[in-house]
Amino acid sequence: xxxxxxxxxxxxxxxxxxxxxxxxxxxxxxxxxxxxxxxxxxxxxxxxxxxxxxxxxxxxxxxxxxxxxxxxxxxxxxxxxxxxxxxxxxxxxxxxxxxxxxxxxxxxxxxxxxxxxxxxxxxxxxxxxxxxxxxxxxxxxxxxxxxxxxxxxxxxxxxxxxxxxxxxxxxxxxxxxxxxxxxxxxxxxxxxxxxxxxxxxxxxxxxxxxxxxxxxxxxxxxxxxxxxxxxxxxxxxxxxxxxxxxxxxxxxxxxxxxxxxxxxxxxxxxxxxxxxxxxxxxxxxxxxxxxxxxxxxxxxxxxxxxxxxxxxxxxxxxxxxxxxxxxxxxxxxxxxxxxxxxxxxxx
Amino acid sequence: xxxxxxxxxxxxxxxxxxxxxxxxxxxxxxxxxxxxxxxxxxxxxxxxxxxxxxxxxxxxxxxxxxxxxxxxxxxxxxxxxxxxxxxxxxxxxxxxxxxxxxxxxxxxxxxxxxxxxxxxxxxxxxxxxxxxxxxxxxxxxxxxxxxxxxxxxxxxxxxxxxxxxxxxxxxxxxxxxxxxxxxxxxxxxxxxxxxxxxxxxxxxxxxxxxxxxxxxxxxxxxxxxxxxxxxxxxxxxxxxxxxxxxxxxxxxxxxxxxxxxxxxxxxxxxxxxxxxxxxxxxxxxxxxxxxxxxxxxxxxxxxxxxxxxxxxxxxxxxxxxxxxxxxxxxxxxxxxxxxxxxxxxxxxxxxxxxxxxxxxxxxxxxxxxxxxxxxxxxxxxxxxxxxxxxxxxxxxxxxxxxxxxxxxx
Numbered sequence: 001x002x003x004x005x006x007x008x009x010x011x012x013x014x015x016x017x018x019x020x021x022x023x024x025x026x027x028x029x030x031x032x033x034x035x036x037x038x039x040x041x042x043x044x045x046x047x048x049x050x051x052x053x054x055x056x057x058x059x060x061x062x063x064x065x066x067x068x069x070x071x072x073x074x075x076x077x078x079x080x081x082x083x084x085x086x087x088x089x090x091x092x093x094x095x096x097x098x099x100x101x102x103x104x105x106x107x108x109x110x111x112x113x114x115x116x117x118x119x120x121x122x123x124x125x126x127x128x129x130x131x132x133x134x135x136x137x138x139x140x141x142x143x144x145x146x147x148x149x150x151x152x153x154x155x156x157x158x159x160x161x162x163x164x165x166x167x168x169x170x171x172x173x174x175x176x177x178x179x180x181x182x183x184x185x186x187x188x189x190x191x192x193x194x195x196x197x198x199x200x201x202x203x204x205x206x207x208x209x210x211x212x213x214x215x216x217x218x219x220x221x222x223x224x225x226x227x228x229x230x231x232x233x234x235x236x237x238x239x240x241x242x243x244x245x246x247x248x249x250x251x252x253x254x255x256x257x258x259x260x261x262x263x264x265x266x267x268x269x270x271x272x273x274x275x276x277x278x279x280x281x282x283x284x285x286x287x288x289x290x291x292x293x294x295x296x297x298x299x300x301x302x303x304x305x306x307x308x309x310x311x312x313x314x315x316x317x318x319x320x321x322x323x324x325x326x327x328x329x330x331x332x333x334x335x336x337x338x339x340x341x342x343x344x345x346x347x
Numbered sequence: 348x349x350x351x352x353x354x355x356x357x358x359x360x361x362x363x364x365x366x367x368x369x370x371x372x373x374x375x376x377x378x379x380x381x382x383x384x385x386x387x388x389x390x391x392x393x394x395x396x397x398x399x400x401x402x403x404x405x406x407x408x409x410x411x412x413x414x415x416x417x418x419x420x421x422x423x424x425x426x427x428x429x430x431x432x433x434x435x436x437x438x439x440x441x442x443x444x445x446x447x448x449x450x451x452x453x454x455x456x457x458x459x460x461x462x463x464x465x466x467x468x469x470x471x472x473x474x475x476x477x478x479x480x481x482x483x484x485x486x487x488x489x490x491x492x493x494x495x496x497x498x499x500x501x502x503x504x505x506x507x508x509x510x511x512x513x514x515x516x517x518x519x520x521x522x523x524x525x526x527x528x529x530x531x532x533x534x535x536x537x538x539x540x541x542x543x544x545x546x547x548x549x550x551x552x553x554x555x556x557x558x559x560x561x562x563x564x565x566x567x568x569x570x571x572x573x574x575x576x577x578x579x580x581x582x583x584x585x586x587x588x589x590x591x592x593x594x595x596x597x598x599x600x601x602x603x604x605x606x607x608x609x610x611x612x613x614x615x616x617x618x619x620x621x622x623x624x625x626x627x628x629x630x631x632x633x634x635x636x637x638x639x640x641x642x643x644x645x646x647x648x649x650x651x652x653x654x655x656x657x658x659x660x661x662x663x664x665x666x667x668x669x670x671x672x673x674x675x676x677x678x679x680x681x682x683x684x685x686x687x688x689x690x691x692x693x694x695x696x697x698x699x700x701x702x703x704x705x706x707x708x709x710x711x712x713x714x715x716x717x718x719x720x721x722x723x724x725x726x727x728x729x730x731x732x733x734x735x736x737x738x739x740x741x742x743x744x745x746x747x748x749x750x751x752x753x754x755x756x
Contacts, residue, residue, distance in 0.1 A: 256436060300393070
């Protein structure tokens with residue numbers, strides 16, 4: 001009796017459950033330091049998911065997502081540090097824990113994304129790319145300008161302040177004591193998996209179909225009653241909110257925010273991660289996130305002579321794009337028919 | 348869940364993990380030190396817009412290799428592991444964590460950048476890991492030693508000391524001068540400006556205009572134009588190399604001929620040569636700066652034993668390195684001091700004993716510093732170098748003049 005082909009949804013759910021299981025048990029097998037690096041992979045995964053919604057699914061290119069990460073990071077930093085705002089003399093510094101600021105960071109970044117999305121409606125393709133590039137380039141200068149809030153060029157040091165969970169000592173969670181990096185790992189991966197699931201639900205419903213319609217053909221979408229303005233700005237807002245969450249976690253992980261920690265290269269690396277992962281699909285993004293975190297380190301291992309790491313990075317990227325034009329997701333798509341043959345092999 | 352599906356998942360994840368280089372921990376009572384070796388770690392911008400500063404790490408590395416070839420320090424070889432941070436403080440944080448927690452270094456040494464060292468300062472102090480000789484002149488690194496007992500000052504005259512020296516020189520030699528300042532809008536630029544103001548206190552010299560610029564600015568033309576319009580006859584350039592070159596080029600283009608002071612960070616001969624546009628610029632001639640290192644390109648030091656040693660070390664241990672790059676000299680000077688500190692810490696150095704030594708430095712013999720410069724610290728005075736000589740750019744090279752200026756806070 002031949003096996004029934006598992007429905008696509010069921011297999012995706014199964015994959016997700018498997019991934020969750022692996023994420024859960026992994027820290028037991030790797031060193032604390034490796035857990036820290038994997039925590040950053042989770043953070044980049046969140047940013048890449050958001051960027052993919054905008055670029056892969058809605059077709060709006062963004063070279064400026066590093067700036068939205070910065071907005072989220074600074075929101076968290078300002079709310080939990082003495083740099084904070086005071087209303088009637090009462091500062092927030094003693095009331096807020098860093099993790100509670102994450103939804104706020106998402107909100108503020110989402111609003112920033114929406115505010116950018118509105119004027120960006122008129123732009124497309126290359127011009128949109130340039131406009132988002134301008135945001136990324138100007139963001140550090142803007143943050144330096146509002147010194148009272150952002151600490152200017154020096155930035156805000158979060159290490160050791162009350163609102164920051166952990167740092168060196170362990171963290172108590174549900175009665176267990178976790179090392180700081182393990183806690184960071186679980187925090188970022190829990191959020192990453194949850195947001196990944198949210199993205200998946202969003203994208204398989206009406207909103208996702210509208211996004212794809214906008215990407216595939218704006219005129220066809222408009223004539224089918226899909227409001228371009230609504231969905232483009234919505235895409236910007238959602239993807240910026242995701243970047244804001246990633247930025248907030250970045251601030252918590254680095255224990256430091258500074259305009260120079262969000263340079264233009266970050267925005268470019270995020271786009272690279274999405275393209276390598278596969279535009280328009282969620283499956284390959286994990287590889288993109290691993291790449292964003294580890295490729296600079298691997299390039300350094302190859303050679304440390306001046307300029308060599310950058311060259312190695314570029315060469316590897318070119319090789320990947322030549323071998324896998326559809327990104328990793330494209331590779332998985334090609335592998336799936338083979339996998340299907342495995343599943344349906346008659347007994 | 349189907350067994351084969353689970354297997355495929357596991358295989359994919361295993362492949363992913365296999366691609367991540369493995370980590371392994373080194374256990375030790377005092378981390379980073381064995382009977383035969385000491386491991387120092389640091390970060391430097393090996394890539395990115397500030398990669399000119401990477402020679403600071405390479406010069407130090409070459410000097411350590413030279414010392415190791417002669418038997419090391421108290422029987423131990425010095426390993427110096429430096430990682431790229433692309434001049435991005437977030438990467439400095441991650442790389443430093445890797446050095447401390449994965450590589451288990453004995454101390455962080457010679458990391459480059461003001462914000463970069465500030466980003467890791469709290470972390471290192473909490474973990475009680477020495478932060479030795481950060482490559483920055485920011486005054487906070489020598490001033491805040493009570494709050495950060497595991498961090499030493501940088502290994503150069505602090506930016507405030509430098510600004511002060513320029514101010515005092517002007518006060519003494521050019522009464523009635525009107526000074527315009529272009530400065531980078533961060534701690535480094537503001538430190539220099541603060542020092543200048545202190546040096547000009549109670550003098551007949553006035554600062555008539557001061558224009559900041561952002562590190563992310565594309566150019567500084569408008570600032571230079573504004574400064575020229577202020578009617579100043581002296582210009583202070585408190586800018587990093589790229590912007591210093593631009594400033595000098597625009598000053599020349601606008602036909603302005605003030606007395607120019609260029610700060611030490613941007614005073615390398617190669618930078619001045621670029622700014623002088625092949626000798627055609629008339630604004631660069633006569634520019635002043637400070638100097639505390641022996642510049643290997645200065646013919647005065649051609650037969651100096653320190654410079655001969657410098658060139659020989661570079662040739663043997665850093666083949667392909669450009670000996671004219673003065674940042675190599677800086678690296679060697681700071682590495683020399685590091686070796687002296689380790690020698691003084693005795694047969695069994697600990698992190699605490701090494702930190703104690705950095706608070707009682709008294710070295711007059713550093714072959715890479717100008718003769719007469721004393722590397723000295725006390726319990727209350729932590730700035731290791733507080734002297735510099737003034738130099739003037741004449742016909743394509745720096746010519747030092749006058750004696751050593753010593754900063755008095």
